[in-house]
Amino acid sequence: MILTENMLSLEQTLLSGQCFRVGCRDGLWTVRSGADENVRELNISQNDLRPIEEDPYWSNFFDLQTDYEAMKKYFSENWEVMRKACLYAPGIRILRQNSWEALACFVVSQNNNIKRIMGIVERLCLRFGKKNSDGVSGFPSAQTLADAPLDKLRDCGLGFRDAYIRNTATAVLDGNIDFDCLKSEDIEKARKMLTAVKGIGPKVADCALLFGCHRLDCFPMDVWMKRVMACYFDGCDGTIFGKNAGVAQQYLFHWGRTSGILGGEKEEK
DNA sequence: GTCCAGGTTTTTA
């Protein structure tokens, strides 16, 4: 397979607010993913994506087995606004991230901005995560964060989210949150399993399901998506887009937030 | 100094 930029754009995918352990210097992207000593690091540039195609872990991470061309075609043929959003950033894909890491990161994300989220997540990894053989710190385990003193968590910049992170970690340890269930259960049951935790509301739950469990039917409604849906889709919810609504959501979110169409600011790099 | 950030919980009317 020859991966074109229309099939995978590192910038569009990695900076669309779905993952937080990512950086770019002089066109070289660094991506880290995984918990504790299982963390992996990828260094890659847009003009040579072969390391992704040749490594099963990263092929899966970037979801290469899923046909985004077909989804974009379906969206574009049925909604003129979707056609614009798909043309605006055709290289977006939904990453297959570690479920626990994604859930915890989106708990951090509430009432927060992406730059700060990235900093907090990095400090959590450096302070609490175990390193792999290359010395890269992984995302800390649920056990580690459940056991961490709240003031040590807060030192990472979590603010009022410190207890939310602990609650979430504890729920995972106790089996009240079970990722196998989240991936297979009825979507409403999965949502309830998540929102039972104090600190996880409907938006964070949907992000955890879409970005951490690859539940493509989930359609996180943040302030940007509410504006997009109100302005261009007669106030409908995501169900109009069908079983892959979450993918439509990501194209619309990125378009609405960074194109200036809604009067939004351009995303800083 | 004020406002905001891919929200959620708690309080108030």
Place this chain on the structure above:
DNA sequence: TAAAAACATGGA
């Protein structure tokens, strides 16, 4: 029930 306030933190 529904709307408003509170919640930490740092950058604009």
